[in-house]
């Protein structure tokens with residue numbers, strides 16, 4: 001079985017009621033690579049991810065997974081290949097961490113094959129990888145924002161899909177947990193060839209961790225490619241309306257964006 005899945009959007013049009021958010025978008029996500037999507041608030045990043053995981057039907061066009069339109073695939077079948085961590089997931093009231101992470105195993109179960117040893121192992125591995133095992137018996141409602149975010153990541157990991165879509169996986173996380181989660185996703189990509197598509201607001205983390213960077217602006221692709229080619233001063237100005245300097249990150253060799261605000265900018269900048 002291959003983990004290399006092709007995912008593309010073909011003339012994809014998405015919207016809500018009378019608002020078109022994405023208009024005839026053509027986009028390819030490289031298989032077995034890490035793609036980061038960046039763009040201003042409300043440009044359509046979450047809308048795109050929701051449509052890729054069939055939560056939002058297209059107005060026109062398709063999202064194709066291995067050549068098949070995802071919104072014509074049965075939900076459970078799709079969920080065995082592709083998992084989504086939404087931007088603001090909602091946990092059932094009072095659910096424990098272990099039970100929530102266990103829900104990641106639902107796509108692998110059926111009437112005939114209920115909870116198995118393999119499910120136990122997948123949940124334990126996901127709790128372990130996200131350092132949430134000590135929270136297993138706690139109620140999700142009573143966790144800190146960062147703890148809760150790591151539990152949701154654990155649930156997505158427990159699903160053990162070849163394709164993982166994550167909408168701002170590092171929100172609420174302190175800097176060391178941010179690095180840990182991005183390192184963990186990189187490990188998953190390198191060890192299993194998992195295709196990762198994630199929305200990130202931190203352009204520097206995106207440039208550092210992504211093989212492929214997509215800058216979205218008003219539902220269209222402003223630029224896509226290697227981070228060094230995409231994250232330029234012109235791109236930051238066009239996509240975010242922000243002046244910046246791009247330097248080479250001495251620790252990674254990747255582009256590092258320094259925003260120029262109206263204050264605290266040296267004459268030489």
Ligand SMILES: Nc1ncnc2c1ncn2[C@@H]1O[C@H](COP(=O)(O)OP(=O)(O)OP(=O)(O)O)[C@@H](O)[C@H]1O
Pocket residue numbers: 016017019021039040041042043044045046047048087
């Ligand atoms: N359920 C909805 N009903 C109506 N309009 C919506 C809905 N969800 C999103 N929108 C609108 O669609 C547009 C794109 O929203 P989306 O959530 O995709 O943005 P985003 O790029 O993810 O932004 P952010 O960086 O703030 O998360 C916005 O104008 C938003 O108001």
Ligand SMILES: [Mg+2]
Pocket residue numbers: 045046047087167
């Ligand atoms: Mg969003």
